[in-house]
Amino acid sequence: MEIPRERLLWLYERMVLIRAFEDRVAQLFAAGKLPGFVHLYAGEEAIAVGVCAHLTDRDFITSTHRGHGHCIAKGVDVRAMMTELYGKATGVCKGKGGSMHIADVDKGMLGANGIVGGGPPIACGAGLTAKTLGTDQVAVYFFGDGAAEQGTTHEAMNLAAIWKLPVVFVCENNLYAESTPWTYHCAAPDIASRAAAYDMPGVLVDGTDVFAVYEAAGEAIARARRGEGPTLLECRAFRYYGHFQGDAVTYRTPEEEASYRQRDPIQRFRQAVLSQGLLGEDELDAVDAAVKDRIEEAVRFAETSPYPPPEECLTDVYVSYPVEQLAFRH
Amino acid sequence: MVVATRVLSYRQAINEALRLEMRRDPTVILMGEDVAGGATVEHVEQEGAWGGPLGVTKSLVSEFGRRRVLDTPISEAAFIGAAVGAAVTGLRPVAELMFVDFFGVCMDQIFNQGAKLRYMFGGKAKVPMVIRTMIGAGFGAAGQHSGCHYSVFAHMPGLKAVAPATPYDAKGLLIAAIRDDDPVLFFEHKMLYDTTGEVPEGDYVVPIGKADVKREGNDVTIVAISRMVHVALEAAARLAADGIDAEVVDLRSLSPLDEETVLRSLAKTRRLVVVDEDNPRCSIAADIAALAVDKGFDSLDAPVKLVTAPHTPVPFSPPLEQYYVPSPERVVAAVRELL
Ligand SMILES: Cc1ncc(C[n+]2csc(CCOP(=O)(O)OP(=O)(O)O)c2C)c(N)n1
Ligand SMILES: [Mg+2]
Numbered sequence: 001m002e003i004p005r006e007r008l009l010w011l012y013e014r015m016v017l018i019r020a021f022e023d024r025v026a027q028l029f030a031a032g033k034l035p036g037f038v039h040l041y042a043g044e045e046a047i048a049v050g051v052c053a054h055l056t057d058r059d060f061i062t063s064t065h066r067g068h069g070h071c072i073a074k075g076v077d078v079r080a081m082m083t084e085l086y087g088k089a090t091g092v093c094k095g096k097g098g099s100m101h102i103a104d105v106d107k108g109m110l111g112a113n114g115i116v117g118g119g120p121p122i123a124c125g126a127g128l129t130a131k132t133l134g135t136d137q138v139a140v141y142f143f144g145d146g147a148a149e150q151g152t153t154h155e156a157m158n159l160a161a162i163w164k165l166p167v168v169f170v171c172e173n174n175l176y177a178e179s180t181p182w183t184y185h186c187a188a189p190d191i192a193s194r195a196a197a198y199d200m201p202g203v204l205v206d207g208t209d210v211f212a213v214y215e216a217a218g219e220a221i222a223r224a225r226r227g228e229g230p231t232l233l234e235c236r237a238f239r240y241y242g243h244f245q246g247d248a249v250t251y252r253t254p255e256e257e258a259s260y261r262q263r264d265p266i267q268r269f270r271q272a273v274l275s276q277g278l279l280g281e282d283e284l285d286a287v288d289a290a291v292k293d294r295i296e297e298a299v300r301f302a303e304t305s306p307y308p309p310p311e312e313c314l315t316d317v318y319v320s321y322p323v324e325q326l327a328f329r330h
Numbered sequence: 331m332v333v334a335t336r337v338l339s340y341r342q343a344i345n346e347a348l349r350l351e352m353r354r355d356p357t358v359i360l361m362g363e364d365v366a367g368g369a370t371v372e373h374v375e376q377e378g379a380w381g382g383p384l385g386v387t388k389s390l391v392s393e394f395g396r397r398r399v400l401d402t403p404i405s406e407a408a409f410i411g412a413a414v415g416a417a418v419t420g421l422r423p424v425a426e427l428m429f430v431d432f433f434g435v436c437m438d439q440i441f442n443q444g445a446k447l448r449y450m451f452g453g454k455a456k457v458p459m460v461i462r463t464m465i466g467a468g469f470g471a472a473g474q475h476s477g478c479h480y481s482v483f484a485h486m487p488g489l490k491a492v493a494p495a496t497p498y499d500a501k502g503l504l505i506a507a508i509r510d511d512d513p514v515l516f517f518e519h520k521m522l523y524d525t526t527g528e529v530p531e532g533d534y535v536v537p538i539g540k541a542d543v544k545r546e547g548n549d550v551t552i553v554a555i556s557r558m559v560h561v562a563l564e565a566a567a568r569l570a571a572d573g574i575d576a577e578v579v580d581l582r583s584l585s586p587l588d589e590e591t592v593l594r595s596l597a598k599t600r601r602l603v604v605v606d607e608d609n610p611r612c613s614i615a616a617d618i619a620a621l622a623v624d625k626g627f628d629s630l631d632a633p634v635k636l637v638t639a640p641h642t643p644v645p646f647s648p649p650l651e652q653y654y655v656p657s658p659e660r661v662v663a664a665v666r667e668l669l
Contacts, residue, residue, distance in 0.1 A: 035646070037469075087646055087648055097472060097473065150405060178383070180363070180364055180367065310652070
């Protein structure tokens with residue numbers, strides 16, 4: 001499969017940007033700079049990037065609690081993201097959503113989600129809009145292996161199939177849902193084969209190989225754009241960090257964790273493009289350096305941004321009560 | 331008989347209640363996501379991995395095994411519903427709905443099934459189940475992991491609902507909930523897990539439907555629940571410094587509601603402030619105000635004041651979240667308006 005140079009550089013730059021963002025967030029969280037809790041995407045970069053490479057700002061995605069990678073792959077500004085994680089007024093959601101609800105509708109990013117299985121019906125809705133209005137837009141639902149057991153995921157797959165909605169279901173099987181192995185929570189030998197129940201194609205993909213994801217997602221998205229209905233992709237990858245920052249990860253052995261790095265998506269990409277002479281080492285290193293600067297700039301911006309005023313708590317809600325009434329009785 | 335007590339955390343008190351009831355009654359089982367954790371992972375099969383996301387059910391699997399401490403898939407409708415089915419047919423399941431905000435995923439099983447079976451079946455079915463669930467803001471967990479939402483459940487006929495504020499009440503109420511023949515929602519405030527207090531050894535019951543006067547006073551009644559009991563006590567301490575003597579009533583149960591204790595306190599103090607972290611419309615706070623007006627009107631020398639969260643989702647940013655949660659300052663100011 002031929003991938004143009006700029007596209008190759010984009011794939012690399014987005015993966016490195018996600019990794020750098022997540023590693024920096026891990027440090028900032030450990031240093032007590034970030035409120036709440038964060039679920040990091042490091043190790044799974046090839047999935048978001050390989051899929052979103054086929055999407056434009058007009059296409060839609062719904063995401064999960066582990067949503068930073070999806071945001072970055074969909075083109076959400078990392079500065080506004082970092083600032084959101086700090087809870088600052090200049091964050092992409094004015095500091096009101098935080099890591100678990102990070103979203104940017106202008107970029108077609110319909111939200112990380114605090115509810116496992118919250119996204120699939122929404123992706124169907126986005127697909128329904130595209131179909132009803134006769135556009136060629138596509139909606140992608142990213143979900144974990146754990147979310148594969150939620151009723152909404154199954155109902156949405158069936159709905160997308162009977163209505164032939166332009167929706168692609170991308171399962172990110174990182175082997176665990178919190179501390180529970182997917183082989184325990186899932187009765188089937190793989191998640192991709194569940195597609196058969198909804199009469200849609202189901203494809204098992206190596207989620208640490210961005211080229212494999214790119215190719216499989218390309219087909220699924222093209223099929224959706226042609227109006228031929230949904231596809232289920234199951235991408236297998238590893239989550240490097242704990243479920244959330246602070247998880248002691250007692251359910252994995254050090255050997256298991258060490259084995260993950262041997263299939264690191266970024267290293268695999270580098271090896272592939274260098275050995276085939278598609279990109280030069282200096283080009284890749286330049287991307288690394290630029291990404292680093294960008295992340296540091298985002299952190300500086302976040303640190304120096306103001307918090308929202310407390311009354312911001314009361315805005316953007318559908319039913320609002322006048323502030324005078326709010327002293328004690330809201 | 332003198333019963334030994336020791337200082338336990340709220341988390342330990344809940345763990346102990348589960349342990350004692352599981353020892354006493356082999357039909358008590360636990361289920362939920364990662365309540366043991368690491369299912370089928372060889373090196374943690376015995377002792378479990380997480381013991382719940384905040385470690386509340388830690389080590390129960392070591393004693394009772396995986397047949398009675400069941401990790402579930404992320405399928406709340408299925409396993410909460412299975413708890414209903416198991417309860418009707420002979421078990422006493424304790425199911426964990428990790429955060430109360432997730433209730434939407436499984437509400438039919440709670441509300442149309444669990445809550446209504448006894449009634450619709452003409453009294454022939456019993457549904458002795460408990461749903462333990464975490465509530466409350468304060469963790470920066472944002473819009474879908476920080477609500478209280480207990481008022482929703484108190485609104486529904488057929489459900490009992492309790493929300494302890496102290497380790498002592500947590501243990502006694504959980505034991506009562508497990509022994510109760512009706513479905514009981516047990517609300518655990520996540521900001522209380524590390525708070526400590528005296529807890530007797532052995533089993534004891536705090537009756538469901540009984541409020542508790544946590545501080546006696548004559549000038550004003552402050553009714554509160556869960557974490558807000560501590561906010562009310564802090565406010566009472568500040569008021570005392572100015573010579574205002576507040577009584578703090580901890581509701582403990584939302585359903586059934588101990589009207590008598592609230593009305594008795596109101597008859598004594600003749601003034602009422604309600605402190606509630608839940609959203610205010612159609613809430614337990616509004617319900618207490620209605621009770622005061624309906625059955626305590628002659629006792630009231632001043633309007634009832636409500637100190638609640640605003641009618642919004644919970645925001646993420648720390649200063650916004652702080653603004654959201656009722657504070658002792660706001661309680662003090664509400665009391666001053668009445669005097
Ligand atoms: C309805 C619902 N149930 C439970 C949770 C708690 N929870 C958050 S993430 C998670 C595990 C998700 O696993 P998976 O779908 O595999 O995604 P991963 O974390 O591995 O990316 C759970 C149980 C939740 N947020 N929403
Ligand atoms: Mg997973």
